[in-house]
């Protein structure tokens with residue numbers, strides 16, 4: 012089993028990503044670290060516990076990290092994820108689950124030292140930048156770093172050119188990309204170019220409810236608000252579920268295709284948070300990122316649906332046929 016830490020800001024799609032990871036036999040989730048992003052960090056902690064409780068996996072430890080970005084003012088995304096950060100499902104708080112004394116960065120430091128642990132980052136990179144500040148070697152011990160964030164040719168979702176995770180904390184994103192460059196390492200950037208192709212539609216959700224009512228109804232409960240948001244703002248009938256694709260790519264590296272490039276993050280001005288991807292090599296710098304641009308949608312949905320619904324591929328064949 013591949014050992015991972017999920018660093019996230021639950022968040023509706025973060026929650027679906029946690030559900031995929033904990034239904035996947037290939038990965039062992041050593042812990043979840045929460046960062047301020049979609050939700051304020053303590054709400055994100057509570058939401059992670061709500062998801063773990065639904066999955067019967069409260070054995071997975073959850074740690075609290077940064078409560079604000081490295082330099083900017085904190086801007087949440089509750090307009091997208093609902094006032095409870097979980098689609099206004101208003102699930103009850105899980106009792107007896109206190110915030111641990113140990114911080115997210117401390118947990119990361121001691122866990123990553125083995126060199127056999129990867130990180131799937133689904134929120135702003137604030138915790139990872141703090142880890143670099145405190146223990147660069149621990150950060151460089153990360154086996155694989157897969158980050159949902161950024162964009163290459165796809166338009167932004169927080170400005171014409173910036174994606175939320177890197178827009179909310181561009182300084183931390185730059186620290187991470189720079190540190191990787193300085194140490195001849197790369198992260199795998201699962202950006203909007205590929206995640207926008209992963210749309211949970213009403214039809215897929217209906218099939219989920221028919222195949223596994225318990226899971227399907229839970230997913231409906233936490234995504235209903237998200238459906239309405241997408242229709243109102245992007246006139247999409249469905250919702251783009253970004254974060255599960257990063258988990259899927261970690262599990263099956265063939266789901267996404269892309270290219271290596273030197274990438275930096277703009278930290279100010281009109282294009283703050285933009286990932287500047289040097290696909291043509293203008294800067295003549297060694298690449299520090301794999302930028303994904305193509306996705307095998309059928310492979311993603313087969314993985315996502317069979318694992319969340321706990322069924323074999325043949326039982327979702329009718330749904331997969333509709334995936335174009």
Ligand code: RIB
Nearest residue numbers: 022025133134175176253
């Ligand atoms: O821009 C989409 C990303 O920002 C997703 O990870 C979403 O959960 C938010 O964190």
Ligand code: CA
Nearest residue numbers: 022025133134
């Ligand atoms: Ca997220």
